[in-house]
Amino acid sequence: DARVTQTPRDKVTEMGQEVTMRCQPILGHNTVFWYRQTMMQGLELLAYFRNRAPLDDSGMPKDRFSAEMPDATLATLKIQPSEPRDSAVYFCASGLGGSGAPAYGYTFGSGTRLTVV
Amino acid sequence: RKEVEQDPGPFNVPEGATVAFNCTYSNSASQSFFWYRQDCRKEPKLLMSVYSSGNEDGRFTAQLNRASQYISLLIRDSKLSDSATYLCVVNPWTDKLIFGTGTRLQVFP
Numbered sequence: 735d736a737r738v739t740q741t742p743r744d745k746v747t748e749m750g751q752e753v754t755m756r757c758q759p760i761l762g763h764n765t766v767f768w769y770r771q772t773m774m775q776g777l778e779l780l781a782y783f784r785n786r787a788p789l790d791d792s793g794m795p796k797d798r799f800s801a802e803m804p805d806a807t808l809a810t811l812k813i814q815p816s817e818p819r820d821s822a823v824y825f826c827a828s829g830l831g832g833s834g835a836p837a838y839g840y841t842f843g844s845g846t847r848l849t850v851v
Numbered sequence: 852r853k854e855v856e857q858d859p860g861p862f863n864v865p866e867g868a869t870v871a872f873n874c875t876y877s878n879s880a881s882q883s884f885f886w887y888r889q890d891c892r893k894e895p896k897l898l899m900s901v902y903s904s905g906n907e908d909g910r911f912t913a914q915l916n917r918a919s920q921y922i923s924l925l926i927r928d929s930k931l932s933d934s935a936t937y938l939c940v941v942n943p944w945t946d947k948l949i950f951g952t953g954t955r956l957q958v959f960p
Contacts (some may be wrong), residue, residue, distance in 0.1 A: 840896050
């Protein structure tokens with residue numbers, strides 16, 4: 735089965751440090767999403783790309799978060815500097831988009847569990 | 852008002868029971884609708900899409916009411932393995948998927 739691969743699986747870091755999360759979307763998928771999940775807020779869309787171009791990053795705190803797709807096989811989400819309130823599970827998802835969400839939805843990676851102390 | 856709202860539960864039901872979840876959405880122009888399932892400490896996985904005419908997949912039935920802007924999921928003959936959080940998902944426009952906060956289901960023996 736094709737999978738979305740995320741690394742690292744878990745990350746514990748100190749406040750103020752830079753954190754980089756990586757995602758390898760499913761080969762051939764042209765749309766990549768970054769979501770953040772917390773108990774209080776549920777799944778929040780941070781940013782998404784189509785054909786590597788950022789389409790929407792309105793859900794992302796711009797002062798400390800950045801998302802990029804250096805190539806079609808890699809998406810990155812960086813937090814600099816990190817803060818305790820950034821502690822959450824960060825999911826990447828990919829799919830084939832272009833005219834609305836496909837009937838089969840999108841496939842999620844297993845997530846990066848971030849703890850900022 | 853949240854774009855997608857769900858009762859967080861938990862719904863505690865015995866094996867074999869029928870249980871139903873509802874979800875409401877705020878954007879009347881929404882195009883696509885889904886139910887995802889999320890197990891504890893796992894990623895969300897697509898359970899089923901929701902079509903205007905309603906659709907069934909084994910013990911699961913999904914329905915959409917556009918006039919009232921709600922989606923439902925019915926699970927018949929609940930199994931222990933159905934215990935999970937069920938996420939209502941709406942595609943308001945373009946490719947974005949907006950998730951509800953989920954309804955937790957616990958099936959007991």
